[in-house]
Amino acid sequence: MRFKPFTIVAILTVLAFATTAVAEEITSDNWTEQTGFAPDPEALKIKKNKTVNKSNVAEYAKWLPPSFKMWIEKYGLKLKTREYEAIHPSEGYIEATNKYRGQPKIIDIGKEFRKRGLKGYTAGLPFPQPKNGLEVAWDYHYSYNGDDGDTYYTVYWVSGGSGVEHTEVWRWAFIIRTINRTDIEPIPAIEAFKKKRLQYTSITYALEPYDKKGFGALYSRSVDPLDQQGHIYVPAMRRVLRNTFGTRGDTWNSTDLLYEDVRGYMGYPEWMDWKLLSKQTMLMPMHAEIKLGKKYADKTYDLKKKPYWNPKWKYEPRPVYVVEVTPKFPDYPYAKQIMYIDAETFYVVYKECFDKKGDLWKVVLLGINESPDMDSLPPEYGGCVVVDFQAEHATLFNFHKAPANTNLDPKMFTLSNLRKRGR
Amino acid sequence: MRKPSLTVFLLVFCIGGAAMAGDEEGESSFNVNGYFSVQSGVFVPLLSDFFKAHENEAFIRTSSDIWTDEPCRPDEDPHKPCYPRDHGQEPGSLSMFRATAQLEADWAVHEAVNVHAILRGVRSLATDADAFAQMPVFDSSLSVEQRREKAKDFVLRNYYQEFDLREFYLDVFPSDWLSFRIGRQQVTWGETGQFRLLDVINPINGTWHFSAIESFEDTRIPLWIVKGLIEFPSIDHSLELVWVPGLDRPQDMVTTPLTFVGAWGVPYTNTPSPFVIKEKIFMYPENDIEDVMRIGLRWKGTLGTSLTYTLAYYYTHQISPPIPMYFEMGRDALGRYDSNNMERLYLGFPRQHIAGFSLDFTLENPIGAVVKLEAAVEPNRMFPQTSTTYKKTCDMDIGMCWFDNPRHMALSYALVVMRPTMIRFLNPTQNFMMVFQFHHTMVPGITKEEESLLVEVPGINEYTVPKWTAMKFIFATFTQYLNGLLTPKLVVAYIYPDSAFVSASLAVRLGDHWRALLTVTDFYGADPYKGLGLFRDRDEINLSLLCQF
Numbered sequence: 026m027r028f029k030p031f032t033i034v035a036i037l038t039v040l041a042f043a044t045t046a047v048a049e050e051i052t053s054d055n056w057t058e059q060t061g062f063a064p065d066p067e068a069l070k071i072k073k074n075k076t077v078n079k080s081n082v083a084e085y086a087k088w089l090p091p092s093f094k095m096w097i098e099k100y101g102l103k104l105k106t107r108e109y110e111a112i113h114p115s116e117g118y119i120e121a122t123n124k125y126r127g128q129p130k131i132i133d134i135g136k137e138f139r140k141r142g143l144k145g146y147t148a149g150l151p152f153p154q155p156k157n158g159l160e161v162a163w164d165y166h167y168s169y170n171g172d173d174g175d176t177y178y179t180v181y182w183v184s185g186g187s188g189v190e191h192t193e194v195w196r197w198a199f200i201i202r203t204i205n206r207t208d209i210e211p212i213p214a215i216e217a218f219k220k221k222r223l224q225y226t227s228i229t230y231a232l233e234p235y236d237k238k239g240f241g242a243l244y245s246r247s248v249d250p251l252d253q254q255g256h257i258y259v260p261a262m263r264r265v266l267r268n269t270f271g272t273r274g275d276t277w278n279s280t281d282l283l284y285e286d287v288r289g290y291m292g293y294p295e296w297m298d299w300k301l302l303s304k305q306t307m308l309m310p311m312h313a314e315i316k317l318g319k320k321y322a323d324k325t326y327d328l329k330k331k332p333y334w335n336p337k338w339k340y341e342p343r344p345v346y347v348v349e350v351t352p353k354f355p356d357y358p359y360a361k362q363i364m365y366i367d368a369e370t371f372y373v374v375y376k377e378c379f380d381k382k383g384d385l386w387k388v389v390l391l392g393i394n395e396s397p398d399m400d401s402l403p404p405e406y407g408g409c410v411v412v413d414f415q416a417e418h419a420t421l422f423n424f425h426k427a428p429a430n431t432n433l434d435p436k437m438f439t440l441s442n443l444r445k446r447g448r
Numbered sequence: 449m450r451k452p453s454l455t456v457f458l459l460v461f462c463i464g465g466a467a468m469a470g471d472e473e474g475e476s477s478f479n480v481n482g483y484f485s486v487q488s489g490v491f492v493p494l495l496s497d498f499f500k501a502h503e504n505e506a507f508i509r510t511s512s513d514i515w516t517d518e519p520c521r522p523d524e525d526p527h528k529p530c531y532p533r534d535h536g537q538e539p540g541s542l543s544m545f546r547a548t549a550q551l552e553a554d555w556a557v558h559e560a561v562n563v564h565a566i567l568r569g570v571r572s573l574a575t576d577a578d579a580f581a582q583m584p585v586f587d588s589s590l591s592v593e594q595r596r597e598k599a600k601d602f603v604l605r606n607y608y609q610e611f612d613l614r615e616f617y618l619d620v621f622p623s624d625w626l627s628f629r630i631g632r633q634q635v636t637w638g639e640t641g642q643f644r645l646l647d648v649i650n651p652i653n654g655t656w657h658f659s660a661i662e663s664f665e666d667t668r669i670p671l672w673i674v675k676g677l678i679e680f681p682s683i684d685h686s687l688e689l690v691w692v693p694g695l696d697r698p699q700d701m702v703t704t705p706l707t708f709v710g711a712w713g714v715p716y717t718n719t720p721s722p723f724v725i726k727e728k729i730f731m732y733p734e735n736d737i738e739d740v741m742r743i744g745l746r747w748k749g750t751l752g753t754s755l756t757y758t759l760a761y762y763y764t765h766q767i768s769p770p771i772p773m774y775f776e777m778g779r780d781a782l783g784r785y786d787s788n789n790m791e792r793l794y795l796g797f798p799r800q801h802i803a804g805f806s807l808d809f810t811l812e813n814p815i816g817a818v819v820k821l822e823a824a825v826e827p828n829r830m831f832p833q834t835s836t837t838y839k840k841t842c843d844m845d846i847g848m849c850w851f852d853n854p855r856h857m858a859l860s861y862a863l864v865v866m867r868p869t870m871i872r873f874l875n876p877t878q879n880f881m882m883v884f885q886f887h888h889t890m891v892p893g894i895t896k897e898e899e900s901l902l903v904e905v906p907g908i909n910e911y912t913v914p915k916w917t918a919m920k921f922i923f924a925t926f927t928q929y930l931n932g933l934l935t936p937k938l939v940v941a942y943i944y945p946d947s948a949f950v951s952a953s954l955a956v957r958l959g960d961h962w963r964a965l966l967t968v969t970d971f972y973g974a975d976p977y978k979g980l981g982l983f984r985d986r987d988e989i990n991l992s993l994l995c996q997f
Binding site for chain 2: 177182190191192196221223232233234235236238245247251252254256260261262263264266267268269273274275276278279280281356358418420425426436439440441444445448
């Protein structure tokens with residue numbers, strides 16, 4: 026049987042409307058099935074309070090990224106298991122996902138990386154049930170983190186041979202959604218930022234040690250895939266200086282972390298090519314049960330035993346999208362990254378970074394705690410480990426507190442405030 | 449008693465590794481930090497001198513300006529007919545040895561009121577080079593050795609010992625749009641770092657070290673200031689008002705005269721005065737409030753996300769160099785005024801206006817740089833004259849002469865380009881911050897003749913004020929290795945037409961408390977009395993160790 030083109034178009038149109046019409050409304054109860062996928066039932070049989078270590082890692086290898094196995098075998102990482110618990114975003118984010126469903130459209134920009142690659146996005150999860158790596162990337166880009174946050178944390182520079190080299194204490198306050206907001210009024214955008222096409226603003230400053238104290242940075246990110254812009258306050262100069270941030274492939278503050286590695290990936294989807302490799306279930310620290318606070322650093326990381334960087338967190342079977350990410354920039358230090366993106370939160374909970382020779386270079390692992398109230402707040406950032414396996418060096422982040430949706434005043438993110446905070 | 453107590457207190461913190469700052473989870477309302485440091489250096493002739501030291505050379509010139517082979521010592525006869533040809537430092541002699549202890553406290557008294565204080569104690573050892581400090585009073589009754597000892601003592605007493613509440617100010621935030629900072633403080637205007645075109649509020653203490661390689665944080669002299677900031681958030685602009693009432697010690701109101709400062713001061717001039725000057729009196733700003741106070745305002749705004757600009761105006765004094773204003777003639781044996789005797793020379797810091805603007809903007813990748821442009825105009829700058837061709841008006845009845853110092857408009861501008869650049873074969877993980885700076889000063893109003901009659905440094909006649917060609921180029925770069933353990937830095941400065949310096953340093957971060965900095969600086973100058981030639985005998989290796997808490 027042959028159809029005329031008109032008939033085909035008509036059928037497809039009817040089918041499209043029908044699909045939309047029958048698309049089930051997303052709720053907190055069906056969030057997992059409607060937007061991502063549930064973990065493998067077999068993985069859910071993993072018993073809680075088991076320790077995965079060198080002696081039994083083979084049993085769990087199926088549920089671990091390859092580098093985790095190496096980390097356990099060579100560097101003595103131990104994973105304590107716990108039961109899976111589903112995670113959903115706030116009511117506001119779910120409502121926005123339903124309201125704007127189907128509107129976001131990917132723009133084919135090919136190898137361009139300075140052109141905007143998405144249109145029609147307002148708020149919520151742009152691509153429930155992502156079909157490819159790029160849609161997963163956009164889901165990560167606009168994943169639910171609340172609208173703002175205010176974190177205090179200690180950074181540890183750790184040598185695999187000799188332990189903690191030095192530490193710094195920082196505060197980092199940010200409005201992660203100046204536009205595309207779902208939780209705090211004004212929704213969906215703060216007009217002043219919308220006018221400037223800024224989707225994110227942040228102020229961060231060092232609290233310790235003395236020679237770093239007072240160093241501050243104010244920066245913002247455009248909706249368009251441009252480099253971050255901002256100002257720094259340099260106490261030794263008593264001056265606010267305009268600065269370009271995040272030269273691509275540059276490390277943050279001489280740590281093992283590139284600017285783009287913050288939160289797993291701080292760059293734009295347009296900067297990379299994204300290939301969905303698989304949908305799997307893996308043991309990941311999404312209810313890591315990390316106690317926040319400076320005094321709990323020893324309980325968060327094994328700072329006393331070689332290699333001094335192993336986290337002491339809880340891991341559960343999580344549905345993850347495994348995505349291969351390759352840079353569009355010719356000079357990017359990572360030839361390839363494998364990102365493990367949680368299928369409920371769309372967080373890059375773990376990633377492996379490879380050098381130009383194809384060898385494993387670094388891994389970035391986030392430790393996420395349970396949300397204090399899933400209906401109104403995002404999961405809580407509890408820790409982050411970045412390990413450079415080639416240099417046997419690591420950077421650890423120990424959060425003292427990391428509240429979200431604190432209703433930060435946009436006036437906090439001004440040059441005047443940065444200047445006033447300085448000496 | 450108080451100085452040793454502070455030092456012991458700081459050492460206990462450093463050795464014990466204690467830290468008082470910060471509370472468990474966030475920011476404490478009361479913080480105390482501080483450091484103890486020791487910094488020392490030696491003069492060592494380096495590559496630009498082919499590792500050969502410059503010598504102190506001075507010879508008598510006859511009245512018809514013919515050189516003789518008869519040596520003389522400028523610190524014995526700092527006037528004609530003793531003419532220096534070069535200046536030198538003993539290789540291996542101390543360029544500095546300084547111990548510094550600093551305590552800094554912040555107290556958030558209230559949500560809208562903060563108090564900040566910095567207490568600093570400094571003690572330096574006297575160096576042989578201090579013997580060449582040119583004291584205000586020239587005592588001809590002393591032998592040259594006695595005079596040298598006296599000069600060393602003068603520097604030690606006045607500049608090498610400090611125990612000072614360096615900063616003490618109150619921050620008050622009565623509303624979202626209005627704030628005040630009241631007290632002894634530093635106010636930094638301008639955007640171009642080293643050139644200080646608009647960074648004119650606080651004077652500089654040049655005794656600290658060669659200023660281009662030290663932080664202004666340490667070398668600025670804090671002043672009692674009332675600063676108000678009015679913000680206009682809807683347009684992203686602010687207005688800053690500064691009032692300096694003049695409550696400070698008069699000598700703190702100006703930059704320390706470089707003739708005073710020993711190891712890092714200017715050498716004796718090679719064009720000595722025809723006068724025997726018995727006493728120099730520095731007329732620091734003091735007395736009535738209208739003579740002392742300074743006032744300024746700065747308008748700062750952001751246009752779009754990529755451009756910031758400022759407009760600034762400041763009514764102040766010329767804080768450097770001190771300018772000879774008038775003198776009292778001495779008398780000869782018969783009681784007559786003697787034109788070869790200057791009883792007292794009065795040097796002043798005349799009033800002036802400074803206005804300027806700055807722009808800074810970002811250029812997107814692939815240029816990926818921040819560009820800063822800054823300009824300042826001094827519409828009525830007073831210029832010192834040469835010590836031989838000066839114009840003056842005298843009243844022989846009272847034995848007084850007044851220099852007819854001209855005033856001209858001076859224009860300065862600077863361009864700075866900063867670019868973080870990845871050079872992966874040199875450093876695969878961390879960028880090199882590249883900074884290029886260009887500075888040009890001109891005095892458009894002066895004639896060719898005036899150009900040769902006005903000088904940059906009073907007394908150094910051959911270091912004249914150029915009309916167009918006062919240009920400086922600076923290139924600086926730094927990066928970090930081993931996750932910030934090592935920070936190498938290179939600074940290359942070229943002063944047109946024939947002087948330069950290169951400074952290479954390596955900072956080492958040792959844990960949370962200890963820091964070390966090794967700096968090697970090589971000065972070059974074709975002429976020992978022009979530009980950086982003034983410092984060409986000061987090639988130096990310098991090491992500082994710091995313990996902080």
